Amino acid sequence: MRLCRYQQRDSVQVGFYDEKSIISLAAAATAYGQGTHERLPIPVGDSLIDLLPNGKHAEAAQKLFDWVAKNESMLPANARVETDKVQLLVPIARPNKLLLLAGNYNSHIQEGGGIATERAETFPYVFMKPPSTTLADPGKPVFVPKVSANNVDWECELAIVIGKGGKHITEANALQHVAGYTVVNDISDRKFKPNPGRKERKNDSFFDWLHGKWHDSFCPCGPCVVSAATVPDPQKLKMKLTVNGKVWQDASTAQQIFSVAATIAFISDIVTLEPGDIIATGTPAGVGNTSQTYLHAGDKVEAWIENIGTLVSPIKDEA
Secondary structure, three states: OOEEEEEEEEEEEEEOOOOEEEEEEHHHHHHHHHHHOOOOOOOOOOHHHHOOOOOOOHHHHHHHHHHHHOOOHHHHHEEEEHHHOOEEEEOOOOOOOOOEEEEEEEEHHOOOOOOOOHHHOOOOEEEEEOOHHEEEEEOOEEOOOOOOOOEEOOEEEEEEOOOOOOOOOOOHHHHHHHHHEEEEEOOOEEEEEEEOOOOOOOOOOHHHHHHHHOOOOEHHHHEEEEEEEEEOOOOOOOOEEEOOOOEEEEHHHHHHHHOOOHHHHHHHHOOOOOOOOOOOOOOOOOOHHHHHHOOOOOEEEEEEOOOEEEEEEEEEEOO
């Protein structure tokens, strides 16, 4: 089951997602009631968390999805809309936390000049992006910032959506806390250097890197959330990223140093995870910085992960 948020005219709705079309949950629930004489508790509003595993209406949403799959002919014509005729929205509108991993694929570490490492020898490098200003809707532009216009790069990443929060979650139980998965493109300004004439301090290079992650629109997310129940093993997902049709990243989540479960366990030892939190799990080799290839206005980036879909981001200059 894949769920999305989308805007049709002035209305924000929730739907069952497909690359070609979206089925409105509200319209499907009405048709279900007419066909079965049973009313499902599908909530009004555009939040996905309650409809995914660990959500209070997850069972009803899955039941509706299964019914629709067998009874599409009973849906009214207006229940379905072509995907390219609506504006897809970030699946989780305002997550409390947007956490991301750096250096979670040895191939990416090595392409940057680093040395491959084993899980037992290190720990997950976790940083944050401000969700209210970095999250960008599918199909909406990523803006090349005025303050640093020539070094904008891409990173295709599997993202976890937390369904059941908690602290000190064990690795063995971690997947039980997942609502679903989505795609994140961790856009990065590789050579951001505020105040170029500055007096260098010890930690300048780290903060240049960190601040280069924070520009507005630098975290496209979507196009949907796939239910965790649909992905029994998140370490077996193929992933690919193209720029203007050229393949740059082609990998699998099997290559992660820290698995989805290990990542959740580590982070929850530090901070309490909450429903709706998003955790991006790092990127494999194939970023532009390796060949000094960067994004510019007019480019189109497509980040795809198996079972989830393709996150499309056009590139524009900041006004």
